Amino acid sequence: MTMGERLKELRLKRNLSQEEVARQLGITRSAYSHYEINNRQPVYETLIKLSDFFGVSVDYMIGGGHSRGAPQVTPEAIEIIRLLDDMDQEKRQKSLDKIRDAIRQAD
Known part of the structure; x- marks a missing residue:
């Protein structure tokens, strides 16, 4: 699963729009949209914000080996x-x- 697919899955599980996620992270909706469709990769600081926001590890976000069964932190x-x-x-x-x-x- 790509990072974009994981971002979309995490966002939809929380019933959030791209605009809502972008606003919470302090980025544009357009930038966030590009992350979900794998046109762009977030910079390190944004990657950390994304993993904190969704309550998952950076490793999980980038498709590391611990993606399956990774705990979801509310x-x-x-x-x-x-x-x-x-x-x-x-x-x-x-x-x-x-x-x-x-x-x-x-x-």
């Missing part, structure tokens, strides 16, 4: 990781314990 999971990363160890552990308890109670 925006919510990324937000939780960022919040936990900003905490000291004690607060992080308490927060993880609360998350685990909430998950157990939800089951």
Whole structure:
């Protein structure tokens, strides 16, 4: 699968338009469209933004060997990781314990 095909697949899974993705990345819709149809390759910085936005690795984006079964990280999971990363160890552990308890109670 090409990078363009992966970009399109990831975008459609989230029900987003090319315009919406481009706006979130700070690029033109035309530039993003060229990535999806493999007419152009994004520069390194844009590739990182794309992988962060879609919650996948750069390796996955460029068609690396780990493409099949690559975990899909939701925006919510990324937000939780960022919040936990900003905490000291004690607060992080308490927060993880609360998350685990909430998950157990939800089951």
